[in-house]
Amino acid sequence: MTLIVSVPTDQLASDIRALLTSTDDIEVVLWAEGDAPRDDIDIVVPPYMKQGKMLRAVQEIKPRLIQGQAIGYDGVADVLPEGFVYANASSVHxxxxxxxxxxxxxxxxxxxxxxxxxxxxxxxxxxxxxxxxxxxxxxxxxxxxxxxxxxxxxxxxxxxxxxxxxxxxxxxxxxxxxxxxxxxxxxxxxxxxxxxxxxxxxxxxxxxxxxxxxxxxxxxxxxxxxxxxxxxxxxxxxxxxxxxxxxxxxxxxxxxxxxxxxxxxxxxTPHVGGLTNAMAPRIARLVADQARRLARGEDPINVVIG
Structure with a gap:
């Protein structure tokens, strides 16, 4: 069964697709705001630094993993519905x-x-x-x-x-x-x-x-x-x-x-610690790795909630 990953930007979707091979049964779809593009999404990647609305919205989607784009996860547990798994972006920033x-x-x-x-x-x-x-x-x-x-x-x-x-x-x-x-x-x-x-x-x-x-x-x-x-x-x-x-x-x-x-x-400096050109490819590699792990039946890495 194809594993579905939603990401908030076209660029991130493109970067992840470039890392996948023909043997990876993984589909990347865009979800930045509004209603979810699919009824079933396995991994949801919320927008960077503005993830509150999407964390609340996952209640209807019930993804297997929510993959944040930041190392810090202050306040995530306050809005994330109970029982969901959240991973931070350790290794990226x-x-x-x-x-x-x-x-x-x-x-x-x-x-x-x-x-x-x-x-x-x-x-x-x-x-x-x-x-x-x-x-x-x-x-x-x-x-x-x-x-x-x-x-x-x-x-x-x-x-x-x-x-x-x-x-x-x-x-x-x-x-x-x-x-x-x-x-x-x-x-x-x-x-x-x-x-x-x-x-x-x-x-x-x-x-x-x-x-x-x-x-x-x-x-x-x-x-x-x-x-x-x-x-x-x-x-x-x-x-x-x-x-x-x-x-x-x-x-x-x-x-x-x-x-x-x-x-x-x-x-x-205005909270720009991780804001360099290195961020995009590192996030893409992390998400692609998480998708492959789940597709193989393995546990995700960097889990901080759940």
């Missing part, structure tokens, strides 16, 4: 997000924003900057994205400390447990957050945590916006205590009048 993280670090530590502002004025401006080498970096989280960041930071000769939910040895690194969080903060020149959202991580980086960081420390957030208490962060930046380089925020998108747009020592 890790490299691009790690690239952006290193870019944020270098931009902030080498003062790129100031250099660009002076370039606009044809001003030969220069100054000594903190740099990245020999910095003491504390990274919160050690999942796929964090591991990709760690691998890229090693050649920069930083002193990297990793902290996650539990202490362990992994990949030749000692991972500290969350119980050591407050004690480790005063040792960090740079704090990188790669943690997922949710009640357990909400405002983990609060006023007390920011106060524990040394003066001039850099806070980098590529995890989820609500992990940081934004009001506390703004207060510390205003007082010149903390610098920021962030891709995610709470609220998001930032309102036009939000102080983070104009405060000094803040470098912002």
């Amino acid at each position: 890790e490299t691009a997000t790690a690239e952006l993280t290193v870019g944020l670090l270098i931009a902030a530590q080498r003062g790129f924003a100031d250099f660009v502002r002076h370039q606009d004025q044809s001003d030969w401006f220069y100054e000594k900057t903190p740099g990245l080498a020999d910095s003491r970096v504390l990274m919160l989280g050690y999942g796929g994205v964090a591991k990709a960041i760690a691998a890229r930071l090693d050649p920069f000769e930083v002193d990297l400390t990793v902290l996650a939910s539990r202490a362990r040895e992994e990949d030749g690194r000692h991972v500290h447990g969350i119980d050591e969080y407050r004690d480790l903060l005063p040792t960090a020149d740079i704090l990188i957050n790669v943690l997922p959202g949710g009640s357990e991580t909400r405002h983990l980086i609060d006023d007390a945590a920011l106060s524990a960081l040394p003066d001039g420390a850099l806070v980098v957030n590529v995890g989820r916006g609500p992990t940081v208490d934004t009001e506390a962060l703004v207060d510390h930046v205003r007082r010149g205590r903390i610098r920021v380089a962030s891709d995610v925020f709470d609220p998001e998108p930032l309102p036009a009048d939000h102080p983070l747009w104009t405060l000094p020592n803040v470098f912002l």
Whole structure:
């Protein structure tokens, strides 16, 4: 029996079809909005970043798998009907997000924003900057994205400390447990957050945590916006205590009048961690792989709900 996959864009459909062979009994159909194109769909791929309506609509279709296009799945369980299987897009965004993280670090530590502002004025401006080498970096989280960041930071000769939910040895690194969080903060020149959202991580980086960081420390957030208490962060930046380089925020998108747009020592990117040309082919490969797995009677990978 032909396995049916629905995807939200013509481009993704075309990319997946290009990966399939004549022996793959798999059909790819378009479903971006409105009524489902078929009564029976085996795998539903919702739109990227705007999947709420489709997650509710699958109740009538009863797919075997819902394949998200993002790593994060905050709030999915709140709208996904009970009993459905949801997989995230692990393997798709890790490299691009790690690239952006290193870019944020270098931009902030080498003062790129100031250099660009002076370039606009044809001003030969220069100054000594903190740099990245020999910095003491504390990274919160050690999942796929964090591991990709760690691998890229090693050649920069930083002193990297990793902290996650539990202490362990992994990949030749000692991972500290969350119980050591407050004690480790005063040792960090740079704090990188790669943690997922949710009640357990909400405002983990609060006023007390920011106060524990040394003066001039850099806070980098590529995890989820609500992990940081934004009001506390703004207060510390205003007082010149903390610098920021962030891709995610709470609220998001930032309102036009939000102080983070104009405060000094803040470098912002608009939640573009995974948004590179590498995303489309990687999503296509993941969906094609999931379809082949189900067609062979195997379990899907990356299941996070169900």
